[in-house]
Amino acid sequence: MDAIATPPARLVDRFEREVSYLRLSVTDRCDFRCVYCMAEDMTFLPREQVLSLEELFSVGSAFTELGVRKIRITGGEPLIRRNIMSLFQRLGQLPGLEQLALTTNGSQLTTMAAPLRDAGVNRINVSLDSLDPARFHRITRTGDLSKVLSGIESAVDAGFDSVKINAVILKGRNEDEIIDLVAYARNTGVDLCFIEEMPLGIIDEHDRALTYCSSDEIYDIVHGEYSLQPEEDTRGADTGGPARYYGMADSGSRIGFISPHSHNFCHLCNRVRLTAEGRLLLCLGNEHSADLKQVLRSNPDDTDALKHAIVAAMDLKPERHHFDLSAAPDIVRFMNMTGG
Numbered sequence: 284m285d286a287i288a289t290p291p292a293r294l295v296d297r298f299e300r301e302v303s304y305l306r307l308s309v310t311d312r313c314d315f316r317c318v319y320c321m322a323e324d325m326t327f328l329p330r331e332q333v334l335s336l337e338e339l340f341s342v343g344s345a346f347t348e349l350g351v352r353k354i355r356i357t358g359g360e361p362l363i364r365r366n367i368m369s370l371f372q373r374l375g376q377l378p379g380l381e382q383l384a385l386t387t388n389g390s391q392l393t394t395m396a397a398p399l400r401d402a403g404v405n406r407i408n409v410s411l412d413s414l415d416p417a418r419f420h421r422i423t424r425t426g427d428l429s430k431v432l433s434g435i436e437s438a439v440d441a442g443f444d445s446v447k448i449n450a451v452i453l454k455g456r457n458e459d460e461i462i463d464l465v466a467y468a469r470n471t472g473v474d475l476c477f478i479e480e481m482p483l484g485i486i487d488e489h490d491r492a493l494t495y496c497s498s499d500e501i502y503d504i505v506h507g508e509y510s511l512q513p514e515e516d517t518r519g520a521d522t523g524g525p526a527r528y529y530g531m532a533d534s535g536s537r538i539g540f541i542s543p544h545s546h547n548f549c550h551l552c553n554r555v556r557l558t559a560e561g562r563l564l565l566c567l568g569n570e571h572s573a574d575l576k577q578v579l580r581s582n583p584d585d586t587d588a589l590k591h592a593i594v595a596a597m598d599l600k601p602e603r604h605h606f607d608l609s610a611a612p613d614i615v616r617f618m619n620m621t622g623g
């Protein structure tokens with residue numbers, strides 16, 4: 284590793300994109316088995332290979348010192364990890380961190396929403412692909428819709444700055460629920476983001492090329508029922524995510540679209556991901572990575588070594604991904620391994 288006397292105050296890659304957003308995976312385990320996220324029979328990481336909560340905090344703290352302003356906790360399902368609330372509480376106190384967010388399947392929110400808000404979490408995303416209990420169970424393989432809906436209600440009641448639903452639409456599976464999901468978001472007072480399926484991991488449950496539903500197709504369906512008004516495009520700015528949002532004149536809810544296939548947004552990318560085993564992924568759709576676990580365990584309590592490794596990794600960040608639904612996936616890791 285090349286020595287760097289003083290790490291810079293901001294992280295910038297070779298293409299002059301500033302990295303201000305870290306997605307921090309705390310586990311590859313989940314209590315659901317969503318068909319687009321993982322195989323039905325999964326082998327999870329041995330616990331000793333997963334970063335400890337202390338190591339995860341060290342990474343979050345180092346990134347914040349390097350100018351990252353938003354950290355999103357992901358999994359797997361983050362809220363099933365033992366003692367996870369202690370990590371939220373510590374991260375919530377980091378100087379300079381403007382947003383502490385969470386992506387969850389919602390199964391634990393009924394009891395954990397209020398404590399999460401007290402710990403400093405201000406934004407929550409909940410995955411919800413169907414409002415039909417039987418269909419929801421088929422898509423998640425194990426999920427209980429009533430628990431998730433109750434969890435979303437608890438999150439709304441807890442008073443987060445933002446509660447958002449994420450929905451993956453698959454043709455032949457749930458495209459007939461697009462308007463129902465929009466109506467639910469409007470009635471609940473939350474935002475809704477439609478996400479094109481990511482081709483990560485080899486699955487046999489469905490053919491991604493056949494089930495692919497583009498953001499343009501979904502937009503046309505929604506716009507036919509509710510007039511969508513484009514908002515200023517803030518993707519990648521001020522630690523914003525990759526979604527393009529639209530408002531509705533008669534509702535405070537917004538409709539977003541994340542379009543890695545149909546409308547590539549790599550030129551705006553301001554984020555990196557840390558997997559639960561300590562791989563710093565510089566791109567969702569590439570294998571470019573740095574091993575931060577090795578740095579952490581070879582240099583305990585050496586913050587400078589960790590920051591130097593993070594700075595050096597910025598040179599690995601590629602210009603863009605190249606998803607191709609017609610071919611076998613280049614990325615064999617599943618989304619739960621990547622950090623959802």
